[in-house]
Amino acid sequence: HTRSRDTGRIYGLSFHSSSTAGGKTIPEILVTVSFARIANLEMRERLRQLGKEDPLFTKCGSYHEEKETGHYRFTLSARHLETSAEVMGVLVRMLQTPLFEKYQREEPADSLQLLSVLVAPQWLGGYIYPTLRHWLTRTGMEADKKRVAHQYAGMLPVEIETAMQLTWRTIASKELKRYRTDCRASIREDGRFLLGCYGNACDVAIYPDGDDGATADYVLSEYACHNLDFAAQQLTLFTGIAALHTVADRELQSS
Numbered sequence: 001h002t003r004s005r006d007t008g009r010i011y012g013l014s015f016h017s018s019s020t021a022g023g024k025t026i027p028e029i030l031v032t033v034s035f036a037r038i039a040n041l042e043m044r045e046r047l048r049q050l051g052k053e054d055p056l057f058t059k060c061g062s063y064h065e066e067k068e069t070g071h072y073r074f075t076l077s078a079r080h081l082e083t084s085a086e087v088m089g090v091l092v093r094m095l096q097t098p099l100f101e102k103y104q105r106e107e108p109a110d111s112l113q114l115l116s117v118l119v120a121p122q123w124l125g126g127y128i129y130p131t132l133r134h135w136l137t138r139t140g141m142e143a144d145k146k147r148v149a150h151q152y153a154g155m156l157p158v159e160i161e162t163a164m165q166l167t168w169r170t171i172a173s174k175e176l177k178r179y180r181t182d183c184r185a186s187i188r189e190d191g192r193f194l195l196g197c198y199g200n201a202c203d204v205a206i207y208p209d210g211d212d213g214a215t216a217d218y219v220l221s222e223y224a225c226h227n228l229d230f231a232a233q234q235l236t237l238f239t240g241i242a243a244l245h246t247v248a249d250r251e252l253q254s255s
Contacts, residue, residue, distance in 0.1 A: 015246050
């Protein structure tokens, strides 16, 4: 069948930080869901119930709705580390169904969706849509070559790395907090990124076998993780993905 060319974003991610009364900086991940873009009314209601009524979500986050848009704000903390990872996993898995249905109807090249993400125990990955893949290529060509990590040619905008370091410092166990500088956000000239943190080569990246290249307008590029062992690593890398989305979305909207 012919795909529609009218497209909107099912959901987006963004990274924020807030300050406590004592001056402490707290990392937050915001998942913004457009209910108007979800055709299945039952799924809309299930998503609303998660935000309003789920006892696990209320431990680690807050929800509000405005103009058919749901805002799920996760406040990251060591106390609710496992809960945050579990609820994020539930939310993004629920969103996979409407995202897939939309993908079946529309050309990826026309989509405002930048990426999708999946969270499971000891796993993080998802897909990069063409709009973001093109942005990554442009960014890789312009990346700071003076700061090199491993075989990757340059560094992504520093605020991505800073967001990951803040999250690690906030949620990692006391003996591991000193490894926050292991957080890195690098990119090759071809646009394949790598976000890494403390561990045995723990990272999330677009690997060569999951990438169709920056010129592939009608397929999605896959990103996946390597040696992800515990929740602090997972949420730190998730923060990197959210910060990447934040930076790219801002630049794309201003261009």
